[in-house]
Amino acid sequence: MPAHLDILGERRLPSPSMSSRADSGRLELLQGTLDLLILRTLRLGPAHGHTIAKTIERGSDDVLQIEQGSLYPALHRLIKRGWIDFEVGTSENNRRAKFYRLTAAGRRQLAVETSKWDRLAGAIARILRPAAAEGER
């Protein structure tokens, strides 16, 4: 069993001198995956940024490691699209932080994304293990 997989968000690379062509290929492949996982996590209820990251990591038995820096830009992207909303609150130990929660549009989007992901995963699985996939049917 592999240690864990990195999930890449839409993350700008810090050094402009590095060629980004190879990276952008990877970005495209996994684009939106982080978004999907955030939406899924928020279905359980409103949460802080840190909680979201931890929930994803634990939910995958620590297989998926969130690059934490990409979490916040992703949250902002989802706010902009209207899929999640936020409210500023004070946390247990008196720190100001945002609670993020799913909107109705986000809930619909989650359904769409989930089915898209299922189809993608199924398709990839069929290609990688044709016999096993047939056998499962």
Added chain:
Amino acid sequence: MTRRGRKALDGLADDLRDHIERQTEENLARGMTPDAARRQARLALGNTALIEEDARAVWVSRWLEDLRRDLRYALRTFRRSPGFAATAVVSLAVGIAAAAGVFSIVNAALLNPFPFADIDRIVRLDLNDSGKPRGLSFTARQLVALQHSDVFDGAFAWNTWEMTLTGQDFPEAVGTQYFSASGLDVLGVPPLLGRVFNEADGPAGEQPQRVVVLTYRFWQRHFGGQPDAVGQTLYLNREPYTVIGVLPRQYFHADAEILVPIRLTFDPNFAWRVQARLKRGVDPRMAEQRLQPLFDQFAREAPQRFPKEARPLVRSLVETQRAAGFVPPLLLIFAASLLLLLLACANVSILLLARGTSRAHEFAVRAAIGASRGRLMRQLLVESLLLAFSGAVLGVAAGYWGLPAILRLLPPDSVPVENLIAVPVNVPVLLFSGGLAMASALISGLSPALFLSRPRLTATARTTGVESRRAHHILLAAQIALTVLLLVGTGAAVRGLIGLYRTSLGYDPRHVIIASITLPDRSAPTTSHTEWADRATFYERLRNRVADVPQVESVALATFGIPPESGQWSVVVEVPGRDMTGYETPIVQRISANYFATMKIPLIRGRVWSDSESAGTPHVAVVNQTMARELWPDESAIGRRVRMPDYVKSSTYFRLAAPGSDGWFEIVGIVGNTPNVGLHEPPAPSIYVPYTLMLGDSLNVILRTSHDPLSMTRSIREAVRTVDPNQPVNVYTAEGALASAGWASERFVTLLLLGFAIFALMLAVVGLYSVVSYSVSCRFKEFGIRMALGAGRGRIVNAAVQPAVLAIVAGLFAGLALSVGLNKVVAQWSIGNLNDPVVLVAVSLVLFVVTMMSAAIPANRAASIQPADALRTD
């Protein structure tokens, strides 16, 4: 950015801090030491500044954000060097104002001359006489047939003439456009006030209603722009006409001030010019094909008015406008204005380079801390964009205030610019100015951006100085070359204009006044002088009464005014035993015997008939030198007999023929040439006959006075009034007519070019001055050392100006070569000659002296450097 975005970003720092705290707590719980726990939490999150930037980029386009920052930075640097910024902005402003101003004239006159709905479907109908366009008039019946053809949505007859406006101090002749009652509807001109006339106001075959529509100009002049003009009464040809509407200012169709419905009679002897509106989807060529059967039918019905092959010619009004005579000079000016803008750009380039080199340190630092070359170039381009758009705003504002003044220099009624005077800035002009600003930013900013952004962290300041100075001098030479081109063009135009003023007129226009008279329209009920004898007496009385005015030395009568206006009418002349094909039809002028004496046109040979002779309508004629030379090159023209078939035609109201003419004339004299078809054209053959043979319905009384002619207009009007109180008269001086008709467009072109040239020269001065003073400041230390080592003042000045002098000389020669090379191209636009050695030498001298002076002043400063100061500076 949206409010929501701002709110989301607002708490981001708190979020991140919270995130780190939580992670730290979690790490502590796992048993890490507090320091390690906090460190790991920070590392896991990564660079918070970067995260904030990424989150920000979700809301604001990074590109826009950077642009905003660059703009702010550019503004700050300009505030630090206001002299530079002002010079650059003003240079570009003048360039853009010139180009946009000329463009707005081009737009108004050529691209969009008639600002009405679907105006490109309005066409004029003429005849295609084996390839050559020929004017054609249509009878009312033919007009009706055209109106019903399947290619037109509507067709109308029109005509211009003068109506006499009475009910004021002096009767006044007002330019009038007669329109089929449906004409304005077909043109699609909406009224500004009231309504335009329609079919019901003048059905074909009936006497039209007495209604009048005013042009904007007449409304302003006569009613002071009062809206209650509608409904008032004007006395035209002594009949009351009701004002029913006012046309918008942009209306431009013919030189007329009022419009009335035409009386369309079905009498086949009457015919009018026709314009029509094509049906949607029908183009002029299709229309010509489909009109062919109709034209064939017209030709069968009235064979005398059609050539054998009568083919219709359909041309759009806009198209014919674009082929008008003022187009070449306008395009020339447009090219010159673009050249000027290019010069302004080159100048700003030079300024940017000079200033940029002194900012080399700043750029090196920015590059060192990680700014990419693209980033630096963008910064520099944003600076030139800011300059260019400030220039454009200033330029458009200048155009808004200045353009109407410039337009008044244009020959009256030559270009449809009324709407431009009303609204000097419009959408196309704004777009064009924006495009110009963009282009000038690129042109002026590109070379500095490329040059200054070049990475050279290791190069020493000294080598950058040398390199950039070379770039300066190349740009400078280019600027001077283009300036020379503009100066040569201007010099050529000035020479051309001077030549035009000096054109031998063949007569003396000083102290000559013309009183121009047009009899009332034939349709006026009180028409008089419809018989030859009656009209002859009337004209004779007019002439005698005007001759009695004090200070009038001599009075002559002429049907067609003075040259060059007089050459509009030609006449077929037959010479016995000679085939006249291949000869130009001569210009005809009907005059009284003392016309030549009054105009001071010399009699070369023979004689002119006498007044007593012309009362008996003798069939004698006088020809000009060109005609005598062309027809009888080797023998004398005197005594020859020629026949003019026009003079046996029956009388109409427009021309009452003397009784008993057989069309045969004997040539009795030869007179000097006059520029009878235009000041630029060689004199055409011309024949003069006694005016009594054919009395037109208009007449020019030509007076030579002993005093200032302008002061005499009133007494001449009084004299005409004593003959007929209702007879309007236009009084103007020969010199005034020459200035506005013959010379105005050349004067316009020349004045504009002169303005451009002066500005270009100023730009060259500024460019040179800044380059030389920059290079002196760069080489401050070098000069100091050289002086300390014993170099004299002369050597230092020499060293300071030498590269500039090289650039000047190189630019000068390149410019001269360019001018001579472009001569052929410019010659098509018909003004001046770029090859003129006088102009070339004069331009070279002026340019050399002016530029050398502007280089010498800062160079002189180099000589006053104190070596000790120079050595002490860093």
